[in-house]
Amino acid sequence: MNNHDWMRRDLAVLWHPCTQMKDHEQFPVIPIRRGEGVWLEDFDGNRYLDAISSWWVNLFGHANARINAALKAQVDQLEHVILAGFSHEPVVRLSERLVAMTPPGLSHCFYADSGSAAIEVALKMSFHYWRNAGQRNKTRFINLSNSYHGETLGALAVGDVSLFKDTYQPLLLTPITVPSPARIRPRGRTTTRSHRARGTTSTSTGMATGSRTSPTASASRRRPAPTSSATRSSRGRRR
Ligand SMILES: Cc1ncc(COP(=O)(O)O)c(C=O)c1O
DSSP, X not given: OOHHHHHHHHHHHOOOTTOOGGGGGTSOOOOEEEEEBTEXXXXXXXXXXXXXXXXXXXTTOBTOHHHXXXXXHHHHHOSOOOSSSOOOHHXXXXXXXXXXXXXXXXXXXXXXXXXXXXXXXXXXXXXXXXHHTTOTTOOOOEEETTOOOOSSHHHHHXXXXXXXXXXXXXXXXXXXXXXXXXXXXXXXXXXXXXXGGTTOSTTTTOEXXXXXXXXXXXXXXXXXXXXXXXXXXXXXXXX
């Protein structure tokens, strides 16, 4: 099975995140066979430098020996137990360490399974806090201009990237958007907007080609750049 075979099977059964699937009629999906450190390798032997750590998930590199050994040891002892009504050693130890390194007042951990889910939890918790305090009218949230918090409905609502949220606007709560301090910077300096890394530039795969150059990766470098409104507005209003 080579890249083309896997791509054909993939496109027959998958929709990819943050992706206009019609793009893949022209630009190939890159099937990855293995990863090691900063490198990924496809089924045709091309290598790619994973310069965004697979969307910030593999910060310590692919197939990290120490992390993999800990994962395997844990899964052999206890792979999962519900946290409602039950507890276990790793979650207590991790929570103790997190509480020790966070400022006074942040004394308990609550776990969610993704960044978006964590935002949903935070929105519900803060609403619930005020409700318990007798302030039932406190239902609105302030967000920062150009912020990004994820793709679930609550997270999308408190983000401010129109490219991602415009379509779903009728479903979203309306935050009060205030300017981000990140926009205030010394004259003459430019910054790269983080949103560009999230599929809004020509390097939307986030991969740079390795020593053996891949035709597929160079094809994605040629991909036209759908500029997000966040990027446009930051350029338009740059000081
Ligand atoms: C700042 C920020 N918050 C939330 C999220 C959403 O995280 P997840 O993709 O795990 O839902 C992201 C993801 O890119 C993020 O960058």
